[in-house]
Amino acid sequence: MTQGQYHLTTNYPFENDQVTSYKAWLQYSKSEGKYAKTVTPFLKTISSSCDASPVLWSAIEELNQSITQMFDFSPFISFEVMSGKGVVLQLCSESETRLQDEGYMMYTEPNGQLIISGKTETGILYGTFHLLRLLQMGKPIDKLNIIENPANSLRLLNHWDNIDGSIERGYAGKSIFFENDQFSQNYGRLKDYARMLASIGVNGIAINNVNVHQLETKLITPEYLTGVEKIAAIFRAYGVKTFLSINFASPIELGGLKTADPLDEEVKRFWEHAIKTIYTHIPDFGGVVVKADSENRPGPFTYGRSQAEGANMLAEIVAPYGGLVIWRCFVYNCHQDWRDRTTDRAKAAYDHFMPLDGDFHENVVLQIKNGPMDFQVREPVSPLLGGLKETNQVIEFQITQEYLGQQIHLVYLVPQWKEVLEFETYAKGSGSTVKKIVSGELYDRKNNGAAAVVNVGDDYNWTGHTLAQSNLYGYGRLMWSPEMTAEDISNEWITCTFGADPLVLSTIKGMLLNSWTTYENYTSPLGVGWMVNPGHHYGPNVDGYEYQAWGTYHFADWKGLGVNRTMATGTGFSGQYYQKNAEKYESLTDCPEELLLFFHYVPYSYVLSSGKTVIQHIYDTHFAGVEQVEQYRQQWKQLQGRIDKKRFDDVATKLDIQFEHAKEWRDIVNTYFYRKSGIDDQHNRPIY
Numbered sequence: 001m002t003q004g005q006y007h008l009t010t011n012y013p014f015e016n017d018q019v020t021s022y023k024a025w026l027q028y029s030k031s032e033g034k035y036a037k038t039v040t041p042f043l044k045t046i047s048s049s050c051d052a053s054p055v056l057w058s059a060i061e062e063l064n065q066s067i068t069q070m071f072d073f074s075p076f077i078s079f080e081v082m083s084g085k086g087v088v089l090q091l092c093s094e095s096e097t098r099l100q101d102e103g104y105m106m107y108t109e110p111n112g113q114l115i116i117s118g119k120t121e122t123g124i125l126y127g128t129f130h131l132l133r134l135l136q137m138g139k140p141i142d143k144l145n146i147i148e149n150p151a152n153s154l155r156l157l158n159h160w161d162n163i164d165g166s167i168e169r170g171y172a173g174k175s176i177f178f179e180n181d182q183f184s185q186n187y188g189r190l191k192d193y194a195r196m197l198a199s200i201g202v203n204g205i206a207i208n209n210v211n212v213h214q215l216e217t218k219l220i221t222p223e224y225l226t227g228v229e230k231i232a233a234i235f236r237a238y239g240v241k242t243f244l245s246i247n248f249a250s251p252i253e254l255g256g257l258k259t260a261d262p263l264d265e266e267v268k269r270f271w272e273h274a275i276k277t278i279y280t281h282i283p284d285f286g287g288v289v290v291k292a293d294s295e296n297r298p299g300p301f302t303y304g305r306s307q308a309e310g311a312n313m314l315a316e317i318v319a320p321y322g323g324l325v326i327w328r329c330f331v332y333n334c335h336q337d338w339r340d341r342t343t344d345r346a347k348a349a350y351d352h353f354m355p356l357d358g359d360f361h362e363n364v365v366l367q368i369k370n371g372p373m374d375f376q377v378r379e380p381v382s383p384l385l386g387g388l389k390e391t392n393q394v395i396e397f398q399i400t401q402e403y404l405g406q407q408i409h410l411v412y413l414v415p416q417w418k419e420v421l422e423f424e425t426y427a428k429g430s431g432s433t434v435k436k437i438v439s440g441e442l443y444d445r446k447n448n449g450a451a452a453v454v455n456v457g458d459d460y461n462w463t464g465h466t467l468a469q470s471n472l473y474g475y476g477r478l479m480w481s482p483e484m485t486a487e488d489i490s491n492e493w494i495t496c497t498f499g500a501d502p503l504v505l506s507t508i509k510g511m512l513l514n515s516w517t518t519y520e521n522y523t524s525p526l527g528v529g530w531m532v533n534p535g536h537h538y539g540p541n542v543d544g545y546e547y548q549a550w551g552t553y554h555f556a557d558w559k560g561l562g563v564n565r566t567m568a569t570g571t572g573f574s575g576q577y578y579q580k581n582a583e584k585y586e587s588l589t590d591c592p593e594e595l596l597l598f599f600h601y602v603p604y605s606y607v608l609s610s611g612k613t614v615i616q617h618i619y620d621t622h623f624a625g626v627e628q629v630e631q632y633r634q635q636w637k638q639l640q641g642r643i644d645k646k647r648f649d650d651v652a653t654k655l656d657i658q659f660e661h662a663k664e665w666r667d668i669v670n671t672y673f674y675r676k677s678g679i680d681d682q683h684n685r686p687i688y
Contacts, residue, residue: 013189014460017646021461024196024469025496028069028136035138036071042114042141043067045086047078054237055121059089059128062195066132085112087131089124092117099123102203102239103149106130108142122203122239129199136496148481151439154365154394154449155479156204156243156326157197158289159456163208163215169400171407172457172464177207181215183227190234193456198238200476205454206243207231210291210328217247217254220274225281232282241286243326248290248310249298250274261303262313271317279321287324288314289367294331307331307352308359315361324447326394327360328367329353329384330374344563344571346372350383354576358390365392365447370420372573375403376529377411377520380585380595383576385434386425392447395420395438399471400455403530404519406538407455407464409658410632411519412512414474414486421482426578435482450479465654466647469497470512486513504642511632518632522625522662523669525618527598528554528562531669539661540668554597556676560604560614562597574599604677618673619681622666629655629662 012019020027031039046063050056060077068074081088092099096119099105104118104127116127130148134141160168161175163182176193177184184190197205207228208216218224232242251257251270261267278285292299292310300310311327318325332348349372360366366388371379375398385395397417404411421435432442440448452475455463463469473493477484490509498504523540524531530553533541545553554561564570566586574585584590585599593608604615612620633655640648670687674680681687 013186017644018460020644021466021647021650022192024462025473025493026066026195026199027496027499028066028132029499030072031070031135031138039135039141040071040073041085042108042112043071043075043087044073045076045078045082046089047080047082047086048089049079049081050089050091050121050124052079053121055125055239056089058195058198058237059116059121059125062125062128062132063087066135070135083111083113085114087114087116089128090115090117091121091124092119098147098149100149100153102126102201103147104130106144106146108144112142114141114144125198125239126201132199133492133496137492138495138500150201150480151435151482152394152449152479153440154204154324154447154451155202155476156206156394156449156451157202157399157454158206158210158245158396158451159454160209160211160400161207162213163219167457168209168211169398169402169453170455170457171400172455172462172468173459174457176456176458177231183230187230187234189458190231191237193462194235194238194240196462196472197235197240197476200473201480202476203239204241204243204286205235206245206289206326208245210245210289211295211297212245212247212291214253216245217250219244220246220250220278221254222277222281225278229281232285236284241284242282243286243289243324244278245289245291247298248292248300259303260298262300262305262310263303268313268317271314275314275317275321275323279323283321285321285323287318287326287363289326289328290314291328291330294328299331306356306359308356308364311364312359312361315364319361319363323363325361325364326367326451327364328396330367330369330396344565344573346565346573347571347576348372350387350576353384353391354387356391357388360391362392363447365394367394367396367451369396370417373529377404377516377524378527378594379529379598380527381420381423381425381434386427386432386437386442386578387576389427389443392440392445393438394449394451395434397450397452397475399452399475401468401471402453403532403537405658405661407468408538408654409519409661410465410467410511410515410655411471412467412474412486412490412515413471414478414489415513415516417475417478418482418486421478424581426580439482450475461647461650466650467508467512467654469493498643498647501642504639507635507639511635514628515632518625518628520625521621521628522665525597525621525669526562526593526614527595529598530554540665542669542672555601556673558676558678560602560606561673561676562601563599564601565599570599570601604673604679613679615673615677615679616682619670619683619685619687622670623685626659626662626666629659633659 099119101120104123106116106127118124163178165174165179249260251260251267255270291297293301315325329349331352368384372382373379423434425432436442470493474489477489490512494508531542534544534546565573567575606614674687
C-alpha cells in the first residue's frame with residue numbers, strides 16, 4: 001500500500017432497517033460536539049513503520065472505517081511514521097518485558113502522538129479495538145497510559161455447525177460457514193464476524209460440530225480443505241486461528257481401516273497423512289477438537305484404551321506443526337440407569353479424567369464444562385477444575401442458550417460466568433479461584449483458558465435476540481480480563497451498541513443484570529436443574545429425562561425432592577471436591593441454598609434461611625419470575641423512540657413471547673409440585 005487518503009465503502013448483506021442490528025457493537029455512530037472536536041486532532045493521521053501484513057492492514061482499515069463514520073473525515077494513512085498528532089501503530093522493542101505476545105501498550109506522547117504498540121501485530125490489532133471502544137464510549141484519549149495482556153492464552157469459540165447449514169443447538173438461523181452441503185460464499189459476512197471476534201479478543205474458532213457426522217468427517221480431506229483454507233485466511237487477518245472438530249473414527253470412515261485403535265500403527269499413519277494435509281493447506285492451523293466416548297460418539301474406550309492414549313496419539317502428530325489437541329471431558333454413559341441411586345452422571349468427568357492427571361502431553365488441552373452436568377441454569381463448579389494439577393485445561397461455557405430459553409428468553413450470562421470464575425476451589429489453599437486455574441496461573445500451565453459454544457447464526461442480528469449479542473461480547477471481554485465486573489461489561493456493550501442515552505443505559509443494564517435470576521425463578525428451583533423437554537430442551541417438562549423412559553433428574557415424590565449426592569448416604573459426588581467444599585456440600589445446613597436440591601433430598605417442609613419452606617419457595621419464585629418478566633416488558637416500552645424501530649420492535653416481541661412462556665413454566669411447575677406434595681400455597685394463588 002502507498003500512503004494517502006482511503007475511502008472505504010461498506011456493503012451490508014441486509015436491508016437498511018436491519019443494518020443497525022447487524023453491526024452489533026461495532027456501530028461507530030456519528031460523534032459530534034465538544035468531544036468530537038477534542039479527539040479529532042489525534043485521529044487525522046494513521047501511520048506505521050511496520051510491513052503492511054494482513055493483520056496490520058485489518059487494524060488500519062478498522063481505524064479508517066470507524067473514524068470516517070464517527071467523525072466524518074478520512075484520515076491520512078502513511079507507512080512512514082509521521083510527526084505530531086496522530087495514531088502510530090508500531091511493534092515494541094524486543095527488550096520490552098511487560099507485554100505478552102498478544103498484549104499491547106497504548107499511550108499519548110507529549111507531542112500528541114497516540115501510540116499503539118504490541119509485541120506482535122495481533123497485539124496492535126487488539127489495541128486498535130481498545131482505542132475504538134474508548135471513542136465509542138466518549139472517553140478522553142489525550143492522556144492515555146494503558147498496558148493490557150490477556151489473562152487467558154486460549155480464548156476459543158466452538159461452532160456446532162453442520163455442512164448442510166444446520167446448527168446443533170443453534171437459535172439464530174443457519175450456519176454462516178456452510179449451506180446446502182457446501183461452503184458459504186458470503187465472505188464479507190465472515191470478515192465482519194472476524195472483526196467482531198477480534199474486537200473482543202477471541203483468538204480461535206472451531207467451525208464445525210463436535211458431533212462430527214459423516215459428511216463433516218470429510219472436512220480433513222483435500223476436497224473440503226480448500227474451503228476451510230479460505231475461511232482460515234479471513235480469520236487469520238484478525239488474529240483468529242482455525243480449528244476443526246474431528247471424528248475419532250475417521251481411519252475407518254475415510255481410510256478404509258478396520259479399526260481406529262489409537263495404538264495401531266496403520267491408524268497412526270492415517271492421522272499423520274491427514275494432519276500433514278491439513279497443515280499443507282493451513283500452515284497456522286490451531287489444532288483439532290475431539291468429543292470421544294460420549295453420547296454414542298466413537299473413542300478410545302472402544303479399543304480398551306484410555307482417554308490419554310487417544311489424545312496423546314493425536315498430540316504427537318500435531319506437535320511438530322505447533323498444533324493443539326482440545327479434548328472434551330464431556331464423557332459419560334448416556335444409557336446408565338438413573339433409577340440406581342448410586343449412579344451419578346455428575347461424577348463421570350472426574351472419575352474418567354482425574355486418574356489420568358499428568359498423563360497427557362503438553363499440547364493436549366482438556367476442555368471441561370463449567371459444571372458437572374450440562375450447562376444448567378444453576379449447578380456447582382466442576383470439581384475437575386482445580387482437581388487436575390498437571391494437565392492443561394480450558395473451561396467450557398455455553399453462550400448459546402440451550403437450556404436457558406434458546407435466545408427467545410433474555411438471560412445475560414456474564415454474572416453466571418463471573419460466579420464460576422470467582423469460585424474458591426481450595427486446590428492450593430485460599431486464593432485458588434477458578435479464574436487462576438483456567439488462566440494457568442495457579443499451576444503454571446501454558447495452554448490454558450476458555451472455550452465456549454457460540455450463539456451465532458445467519459440471522460441479520462447474528463444471535464436471534466438482539467440482547468443476546470451481550471453474551472458473545474461478554475464472553476470475549478471476560479476471558480480477556482476476568483477482573484472486569486458484569487456491570488463494567490454491560491456498560492461497554494450497551495454504550496457501543498445503543499449509544500450513550502442515560503435512560504437506555506440504565507434500563508437495559510438493569511434488565512441484563514437481573515435476567516439470570518429471573519429465568520431461574522420461573523424455571524428450575526434450588527439447583528435441581530433440567531425439567532425441560534427431552535431432545536430440543538425448550539419449555540417445561542418436569543419429568544423429562546433425556547435418554548430413557550424411566551426416572552427424572554430430581555427424584556420428586558410425595559415426601560420431597562432433590563438428589564442425594566452426599567458421601568454419607570448418597571452418590572458420593574460431594575467427595576470429589578477439596579475438603580472445605582466437600583464438607584460444605586455434604587452438610588444440609590451449610591450447603592448453599594441455591595444448590596440445595598443438587599446435593600440433598602429434602603422434604604417439602606424443609607425450612608430455608610428465608611423462613612419459607614421449600615414448597616413455598618417454589619411457588620413464590622415461580623410467581624415472582626413471571627412478574628419480573630412483565631416488569632422488563634414495561635421497562636422496555638419506556639425506550640420507544642430512543643432506539644431504532646427495528647431493534648425496539650424485535651426485543652419487544654421477544655419479551656412478549658418470554659412472558660407467555662414464563663407463565664407456562666410457572667403453571668406447570670407449581671401444579672406439578674402441588675400435586676406431588678398436596679401442600680397449599682400460603683397466598684391462595686391459583687396453581688392447579
